[in-house]
Amino acid sequence: MGTFKIEGGHQLKGSIQPQGAKNEALQILCAVLLTPDLVTIHNIPDIVDVNKLIGLLKKLGVKVEKLAKGSYTFKADALNLDYLESPQFKEDGRGLRGSIMIVGPLLSRFGKGYIPKPGGDKIGRRRLDTHFEGLIKLGATFRYNREEQFYGVEAKKLKGTYMLLEEASVTGTANIVMAAVLADGQTTIYNAACEPYLQQLCKMLNRMGAKISGVGSNMLIIDGVENLGGTDHTMLPDMIEIGSWIGLAAMTKSELTITNVSWDDLGLIPNVFRKLGITVEKRGDDIHIPAHNDGYEIQNYIDGSILTISDAPWPGFTPDLLSIILVVATQARGSVLIHQKMFESRLFFVDKLIDMGAKIILCDPHRATVIGHDFKSTLKAMTMTSPDIRAGVSLLIAALSAKGTSTIQNIEQIDRGYENIDERLRAIGARIERVE
């Protein structure tokens, strides 16, 4: 189990370039299965989940070549579909959440898609019903082996149809889109998720020859085509990393510039941090956070009532940043209610922040009230374990703001989604060591 040792209480300074987006990468990599032609992808983050997926694609027979750091070519012209029925696949597929998105492309191009219950963060129930209900609507037959938790769909040829998704599932929409692009006729997906990741996927598929309209909205209309060709694609910067660095800057009173953030794709993220009283300056395509030496003050609503920050499907505020918002609020001036609507086990990490001296009331599994210290009391250094990727980074931010030396165990969770985080943080002055 890897561990970070962190000496907190120091201001950081400098600029940091966000990595390519993890959750976009997982969709885009699965899309290479849709064509026998060459697909070139740039700005792929070097993180555990992405590398696991690339490893899985290789075992499926995809030819992968590294061109440079973050740039690879993929060619899925001779796949080894027997791998899908091997014990090894059952192990590999479980290793991450993103593997679920190989099902749609395999089903539409080869007539069958299998997957063991995928992994990812243990942050509450994470059902796959939306994925499979959509694929069944397109004409697939569905099997589920409860004992092995193994899912399978098969179809000779998918047929376009109208569907209204029960929920705007991100990976579910990606899976259904990748199935529908090669189906016969027209598919309409209403209540589709529309995150920038999905917009990027749809734009890439259109460059490959797909006919998708409504990109960026919650109604996608897809006219099926016979086949798709190769393309070049560049990943957006990771908006969750960008939000993490905004929080880090505020909480450590540091002046930081986050470079090339693709402002137009950040949605509500800058404004939600502003509601906590943090100055988020737009400088060209960079974000500049000045040192908050006098702290930051949470804004109330117009009527004076306490601010609530909650998650919602895009263009609402992403659930993946609520843990960061929560930790940053522990040093704000004022109080805020954090409402994590989507996941039921994502707030339990607050017990560690409470042990560090933060004033938080966990009202129920979905809601926590934070009463900020306004830096009048610093958090205490601690030994803690990272329960999931975003809680892990939140604890890391707390440790960097705390006085003394903290230890964070189980940092594999953080490495799952943040590239070389210790080295990049050291470059802006953080005192962090990987000790195992």
Ligand SMILES: CC(=O)N[C@H]1[C@@H](OP(=O)(O)OP(=O)(O)OC[C@H]2O[C@@H](n3ccc(=O)[nH]c3=O)[C@H](O)[C@@H]2O)O[C@H](CO)[C@@H](O)[C@@H]1O
């Ligand atoms: C690999 C990947 O891309 N993972 C992301 C993806 O996961 P993933 O695609 O697995 O998440 P989903 O969008 O399917 O759903 C997330 C959770 O929100 C609930 N839900 C969803 C939509 C809705 O309208 N109402 C609702 O309650 C679902 O029941 C589920 O519990 O999207 C999540 C939601 O942004 C992010 O946290 C994950 O980081």
Ligand SMILES: C=C(OP(=O)(O)O)C(=O)O
């Ligand atoms: C929940 C997350 O990831 P995953 O869906 O891969 O578990 C995340 O990126 O915050």
